[in-house]
Amino acid sequence: MNKKPELLAPAGSLEKLKIAVKYGADAVYLAGKSFGLRARATNFSESELLEGLHFAHINGVKVYVTVNILAHNPDIDRLPSYVRWLQTAGVDAVIVADIGVLSLIKEHAPGLEVHVSTQANVTNFKSAEVMKKLGASRVVVARELSIDEIAQIRQKADIEVESFIHGAMCMAYSGRCLLSSYMTGRSANRGDCAQPCRWSYHLVEQQRPGEYMPVESDDRGTYIMSSKDLMAMEFLDKLVYAGIDSLKIEGRMKSVHYVATVVNAYRQALDSIYNGEEFNSSKWIAELKKASNREFTSGFYHGKADHTAQNVHSTKGDTEYDFVGIVQDNSDQKKHAIIEQRNHFSQGEEVEIMMPGGIIKKAAIKNIWDEEGNVMEKAPHPQQLVKVALDTDVKEFAILRREK
Structure with missing residues (x-):
């Protein structure tokens, strides 16, 4: 069997970081007050980040900081001092989406390990090889890949591979979406998504303004772009055998209860696989359902996702x-x-x-x-x-x- 993969958990706040650590995460990812793609999460001040680093490190857990906006020129001017501070603080890696940002980090904070974000759309082994040449030690592959495709990237590219296993799915390709910017002025690619894909929609015909027609016969409209949530527990053992180095849980905006429940379930399931126990995914799927979710989908892990991956009836999560x-x-x-x-x-x-x-x-x-x-x-x-x-x-x- 391959080495046990890292279980990587979201930390949207200092409290959530501590919960993730205590419930079995091997690493956590978080954002400072700037340059991350969850601008409306609580995120970390410098003092909170230092406290979180200390708490994680004394418990043997790594901390990765997101610097994964698609940067504009003013961002480039402000980044050098920030990444130098992260290096001095002792973070274990930064997560980036922009190759210009990657280059800047290698210039100004060469001691920082760099992971390439899913926003960079790494979908093949040649892209992964290029990222390694640029100085990255890990790629977070796009969500649109099957298990076999991910396994091939891991085999052919000499670089660590990280993949999402649980949490919200985006209707855009690996999160690159302009809906929010167009409809609300809040840019998803700069960390401020309003999630218009979760809104209720009706159709209107050009020659009949004001006459709104439901896409389905439902007086609430329909959530035609709202994806179900990703859940890979059912085939977690196959992801382990594929050689994935890090299994990532989405959810920096989710609750403490969500983080504890999901991290705990995947921690116990991973340990059972490596202890040689019979893998009983149904037990842990039942546990995952105790946290809020929008119904579950296997995403693209078994091939192209179809209409069954969408939840056209509701945008809200539910929990038992x-x-x-x-x-x-x-x-x-x-x-x-x-x-x-x-x-x-x-x-x-x-x-x-x-x-x-x-x-x-x-x-x-x-x-x-x-x-x-x-x-x-x-x-x-x-x-x-x-x-x-x-x-x-x-x-x-x-x-x-x-x-x-």
Whole structure:
């Protein structure tokens, strides 16, 4: 069997970084306040990035920083000082889409490892070879490739290969889209996508202005460009055998619950493959469905994606569980914990607890107290800190969720 691939998780904020690390990521990717393609994620100030780097590194986890905008001239003027700072800070790699940016990094921060973003549309081994000659150590291949095509790139090009395995899919080719810029003035290729592909649409005939016709018989319109979410768990073992070096989860804009659930599921599944256990994907697919998703598709991994990869009925994700809280501290007593509330919960409720290390178990909330020690029947306020008595032990960073 090939070496175990890296599990690469999204970190849209410092909290999400810590969750990804604790739930089993080998590496995380994030953005500073500039030059990344998720401008509306929380992203990291310099002090937060340094704190995140320290937390990740003491836990043996790598940190990659996105510098993957399609740069314009003013960006080029501002980049040298930024990439020099990233090198000094000790980030493990930067992710770039623009070959001019790649060249600039090699000139001003030669110690930085460079990974080429999926935005660069690497779809063949010759492109991968060119990226290596330019100084890249890894390519994030385009999402439009099959397992066999990715395996051939890995075999023929002497460069690491990273591929997306889970998360939102873009209706444009590897994310290169002008819809947002055209319709809202917010450029997707500069990190500010408004996601108009997720909006509801009707048709209008040129000679009949104001007469809107639904594409399907639905008074909400239709989401004709909205893709289902990618999910590769069903054939994760085949991706391992293809020799992919890094398996990437999309989702810097997603919730803490999403990051914990998805990273945990893929971590346990990968470990089971390498432990020689029978690969039971259905178990982990059921777990993935507990996080918000727009239904699942295998994307292009088995060949060209067809109409079944689109969800024309809705743009919103759905989940079978509500995220109700996260354990901030359990140092008082094993069965008592400080919980940060994320959704209302009440004394006597049954919840499911997911903990770092893959432990998932049911528990009952026996008592609730506020920060002054007053007894509460329920925790109704968002992000309120409460002390909770449970009928089982918990760990810091444990996630409490409730079946709908």
